[in-house]
Amino acid sequence: MTDSVNSLLPVWACLASLLAVPAILIFRKEPFLREGATFVAGLVKLGFVIAIYQHVKNGTAVECVLIEGPLPIVLRVDALGMVFALVASSLWILTSLYAIGYMRGLKEHSQTRFFAFFAVSLFATLGVAFAGNLLTLYLFYEILSLSTWPLVTHHQDKEARSGGRTYLAHLLGTSVAFALPALIFTWVKTGSEIEFGKAILESGDLGPWPTVALLLAFCFGFSKAGMMPFHSWLPGAMVAPTPVSALLHAVAVVKVGVFCVIRVVTEVFDTDLLTQAIGALSPSEILAWVAAFTVLVSSLIALTQDNLKRRLAFSTIGQLSYIVLGVALLHDLAWRGSVLHIAAHATGKITLFFCAGAIYVATGKKYISQMRGLGRRMPITFTAFFIGSLGVIGLPPSLGLISKFHLVLGAANAGQIALLVVFLISTILNAAYFLPIVYQAFFPKSDEVDPGEAGAEKFSWHSVKEAPWACVVPLSITALLSFGLFFTSGFLQELVKLFVASH
Amino acid sequence: MKWFALIAVVITGSLLIYGVSDFPDWGDAQSPANAGAKSSTGEPIGESVSQFYITETGRLTHVPNLVTAVLADYRGYDTMFETVVIFAAGMAIFAILRVLREDKHTLGPPAKDTTADGDHGRIIVGTTCKILIPVIQLFSLYVVAHGHYSPGGGFQGGVMLGASFILLAVAKDLGSALTWFTEKRFMTLACVGILIYAGFGLMAQFLQRHFLDYGVLHVILPKTDEVMARSHSMLGVEIGVAFTVTAIMFAIYANLSSRGELKRGL
Amino acid sequence: MKEFFETSIEPHFNYWVYVILMMIGLWAVIAKNNLIKKLIGMSIFQTAIILFYVSVGVKKGSGIPIIPKAKEAAAGAGEHGAAGAVNPDLFANPLPHVLMLTAIVVGVSTLGVALAVAQQLFKDFGTLEEDEILEQIKTADKASPDG
């Protein structure tokens, strides 16, 4: 158990982006001031998070009880929350920068609404990161689901409508149908005890089958984690503008899902509960196999996708299940790998999405088959894409290597050789669906550098230039980040060690 | 619908009969309702309200008619709201039916028998009413005032007074009844009636007692003690009730018989 | 015969009749088609309840609940000896009577309002038969769902 200090810092860190909303609304006629407000809020937020980091790195949790009572609302920052908060708040600034370039580049409508809900969703994301009990976690989880809906359906066309429907139906439906009952059941079972900090359900509280049911109810309930069979919202949500996809798939939404799963596995259940035997398996192993299944199937599907964003989406599903799988291994090293993979995947995947968006802004191309040779025209973008994909595959030099290394070691040490094989196979699959894109972009066969099919509009490769600077700069930064974290991952590893040590 | 009604009736009926099976005998003076609940050993549980009313009312309120005493004093709060119910009904009917502007959609006058024969009958009726109405009104005032000693009180007197105006409207026509008892007057009268009632209660409150605790009014009523103050105040509230009831009974009739136009009645 | 009458029928006869009246009223409220008939049924229903209450307050051989000053003294002296005390068994229970005064008044108020609504319905639909009104509403629904 760690010490804790009381402080309002977490509240301010959360509120920083919420308070930006009125400013954004007031300056709706002045685009520069409006986006300025977003930036200022982002920087302020990051500042608060770093201020909290100064406490957390010494092993002290920062706590703030907002509402007392039988159902308290508590913010509590520990090492795990800190990792996520750092990732989310730093990447928000970059995403905002990118969003400006993207939205202006495409002259999108309703930009004020867009930025306002963007800020709200960041508020909710940090809320999840700092949640001090299950109820607070659920509260911000739901706010996030709702506040991202207008972002997903931003285009307000037919496609957006059906995408938005799938999105909400999955996220809201599962959270109400599974997570809420599981939450209340936990609350009742423990006699109003839902605080994080020690295992909520102690050993002996539940038999093996109820444990499995509760565990799966939580994990499927927090379906932002994208575990099959509740994954299909992710590709559906691809109708959103690319900055949103980046936010959804790299930073906020999906990471909130896996974050919740990590919280549940590490804080709700005592280890003894998860290792009770049901036949040959234990509850945690059942979860691990569900995740493993997701990893493999989603990677295979990703191989078949031609739409770049859809391929990225299925890749995300697989990567998320890595994290879940790592957690389910119940091994120190695997846990470390899981948490690190949050950061690794976030930086890598956000780069990839930024690149996809930049390509779309510059050329209007969505499909991989149309991108042959494009790397020569947009070298920065595709270099960044390459670095990002390295991070996601887990090749050096990227943070992804470190996290995957831990995961694999964890699987080996936990004695789960079958799951180890899953990791390895899926890594190969990852490489198989990313590297050809890069390869074809830079080294096309000469006859393929030709405009698309007959009947398509005339498209001149020579007019293609890099996307606007506001798009290119962020993606360069994230690529550098993904690259640089390989060398400077020390502070993250310290945090992760703190997290693992506290359990 | 008929089948549904049959089922509902049979179920409710059998349930009620089932309840009846364990009632005390009809007219049993020692039944719980009349003499208070008793345990199987005959021990009374709490005191009997009814017996308290019968034995103590004379001493506490000096009113021989127990019903009036209970109505206007012990359960005066109930009776005030009973008056409010009537008032609300009057307001409701005004709100629903009253036609304030000439509306094209209203139907023409009801088919009315205006032959000479009808006029002939009208003379007899009119004359009878001319004689009868003052008598009724006088009697109804007596009923209101004498409610302490004999059956009657504000409601009965009020209804009769209202009925006398209705009789006038039936015998002549609504218009002539309305010439004196105009809408503004009867609506005001209805309000004033409740105001009188609630005013008595409020006065008790101003004198640091509970609402409707008339006993304290001996402070302001001349030559009374607590008991007589109750008796006198009861008369006051009965008059209030009578005002409201009179006004609203007539108002309801006036609106119903003229479809809210207040022009011609039946 | 007389004995049977006194032991089996008499004690609860009032209550049985009230149930019968009440069921007649309830039947009319639900099953009758004409709105005025429904209201008459409703009034019968209410009076049945009043009948029940008044029957509760009856004491065999008692008088009306008015205690004249002279009688009060006599009753007190005759039964209990203590002057001024009244034998409660000699007077009907006043409480149900009071309650039922209220109920009657409530009943007439409700009837008045209901009749006003019925007249309004007649203005709108030109009929007071429930099935015809529902038919008209259904037709209007098909044409336009508003109003």
Added chain:
Amino acid sequence: MIPIFDYIILIFMVIAAIISLKVKDLLSASMVFGIYSFLICLLWAEMGAVDVAFTEAAVGAGVSAVFLIATVYNTKRRSSD
């Protein structure tokens, strides 16, 4: 107290209730309803509830019936049931 008097009134009340609901002419139904109220008022007077009887006479047999008649007069006199 004469119980048989009681019973006769009670039985007549039931009959009056049924008639007032069976008659197709609403004006007659209103009148029969007035009779019903009058019977019940007799019954109460006989049971010692003089105040209730008085009120019922004024309200039930008098005003209620008048209200019903006024409405019937302003709407339709015939009823389908």
Added chain:
Amino acid sequence: MADQFPAIIVLAPLFGALIVGLAGSRDHRICFPVVLVSLAVSLFASLGVFLQVLQSGPVSYFMSGWDTEKSVLGAGIELRIDAINGLVLIVIAVVSILVSIFSIRRAGEETTEKTPQFYVLFLLLTVGIFGMTVTNDAFNLFVLVEVSSLTSYALIAMGKARRGTMAAFNYILMGTVGASFYLLGVGYLYLKTGTLNMGHIHEVLTANGGEIGRSPSVMVAFVMILVGLWIKMAFFPLYGWLPNAYSYAPSTSGCILAPLMTKVSVYVMIRVMLGVFGWEWVFGHLGWNHAVVWLAVIAILAGSVLALAQRELKKMLCYLIVAEVGYMVGGAWLADSEGWGMTGAIYHILADAFMTLCLFIAASILVKRCKARRIEDLGGMFKKMPVTMTGFIIGALAMIGIPPTCGFFSKFYLIRGGIESGHWEFVAALILSSLINAVLFFRIFEIAFFGNKPAEGHGHEEGETSEQGSIGEQALSVREARLSTLIPLLVTAAIVILLGVFNGPVIAVIRSAIEPLIAVGG
């Protein structure tokens, strides 16, 4: 002064009504200030008496001064306020004040020169509802039920829609039958116990090991009272009068009736269950809780499914009320040993009053402003009326049960009750109805967000200049509602959230009030 608070709560609106009745027709402008002042006095008195209750336990007030020293218990009429009805009183006062603000201009438009009468009825309705909540006398409750019923019949029938008139007629029949059943039940109780005071009845029923309580006629009395109240609150098989009545009533009437009438009836049911018959009798002796919970489950599902089938906004909300009544009745009958279901039901009374008010005000604005009676007509409303839609969303989220609105927390406690009492069917019904509500409301949000037919392919328009978008088919002249309707809406929305966030103290008050009632039964 302070000891008169219980009476003042009821009397202030009564005097207000009389003043409006006397002076209102001379000058319509005085109506609103009088209404507001009298309701504010009620609110003040409710708060005052609630504080007294918190400090020193339940407060009794004997009308006409016939307290137990001067006479026997039950000779006079007792008002009794404990923590639970203290809360309900505050809710009633706040809701009616908000609705009165909402009605400033509305009432005049909808009632065509009958504004004073409208306000008289409005105030008398609050008198009835306040009275029902404070009284401790079973018969007085009946009288006040009739006050509130008569006024609500009139408030509904005042509308111009002829379907509303027919609905009002059905409501009169159903309401009268319901009230009569209640009266009959009270009569049976009186026959057995010889008293009308609720506390006294409870004493008699439980005395001597509860021998009187075991007689069949007491059981019949309970059934009659229960059925009567179920009709009043539109519990499932008896809900037929509600949807048309509330949806075709004038909007101001709908806004005051929908949040208050059913909720107060539920409160009365709980009071009768706990205060008159007692926990032990209802759940121990009678033991029908399983049947009633199943009925509630059916009510919840039927209400939700019927709501799903509606195409009109207000009717949909009305069917949701039917479902919500199922929540409350089910919760009250869960009978788990710690009373969590009851806690949830009472909290839901408070929460649902504000949720319903929020939705009804928003729906009334939408129906009025854009003639959008049907859900399909709401296209593009987010653009045109953002503030109204914000209020609507908050109400809707509360209905679905999204934190931190109060709807979430009430569901939370109800589900807890369901789990502890082992009524898994109730838990499942709650969750299913949440999901159905989510579908319902997101269907509306979608239409309001996209317009009826979403554009083919999204438009990349010229920056901010075309902020209006191409989505709406409605005339663009539809603008935001006026301030007098927006203020109550936003205040209600804020209350919905605040009541949820600060549920802790409210729950603590409710728990402290019902724990002794449960303990008495064992």
